[in-house]
Amino acid sequence: MKPVPAQPGWVYLVGAGPGDPELLTIKAARLIGEADVLVYDNLVSRAVLGLARPDAELMYAGKERGNHSLPQEQINQLLVRLAKTGKRVVRLKGGDPYIFGRGGEEVETLQADGVHFEVVPGITAAAGVGSYAGIPLTHRNYAQACVFVTGHLKDGSMNLDWPGLARKRQTVVIYMGLSGLSHLCAKLMEHGLPPEWPAAIVQHGTQPSQRTVTGTLASLPKLAEHANLRAPTLIIVGEVVTLRDKLRWFEEDRG
Secondary structure, eight states, rough: OOOOOOTTTTTHHHHHHHGGGGOOOOOHHHHHOSSSEEEEESSHHHHHHHHHHHTTTEEEOOOTTTTEOOHHHHHHHHHHHHHHHEEEEEEEBBTTTTSSSSSHHHHHHHTTTOOOOEEEEEOOOHHHHHHHHHHOOOOOTSSEEEEEESSSSSSSOOOOHHHHHSSEEEEEESSSSSSHHHHHHHHHHTTOTTTTOOEEEESSTTTTTOOEEEEEEETHHHHHHHHHHHSSEEEEESGGGOOOHHHOOHHTTTT
């Protein structure tokens, strides 16, 4: 079936994936190339933005820790206003719009204002970064479950379900947790995981600047500090981390 071009007066919430533009879906790449306006997040890579039309308007609406270019409520209303002027709007979000991307909040506003929208899923950071770091998130010998959590909550705290996370036979993936890494590791040990439990942190996963640091709950905070890692990062905790030495490929391929 022939693809339907992006419609004027619509908002497309598009998952931009973890960074490598070749990980975009075909639909995502097409919509990016057809958009009149792209409203993009901090986690969207330059390579993905490079797929936009030369005459497309690029509007940054990213959020970094302690530095929000626009509050979420203003972003919601911006999307409504742009669509109501007849623009073909692509709201580009790193990873997947509905996994720690606040896409649900934006869609609620669009729906309430009568704006047509579509949601285009993307490869979430956990899947993309885990693969490029050589760490499978599940493995029948090590982990039969995988849990995604965010490293900071609405009020800036890290008040997580620690007993539920500190379990063996599962993998825990923490988004946006670099600044709270020491607290995270300490809490997991406090609630029952041993200090030698494997853990990893990946900077700029799937991109040329990707760096991976592996260690244990006890050692990872210091290792990450010495490596001078910078956001965005992804933290992976669980025995699957031990497979990296055997399955790593991306960073080595790049030399």
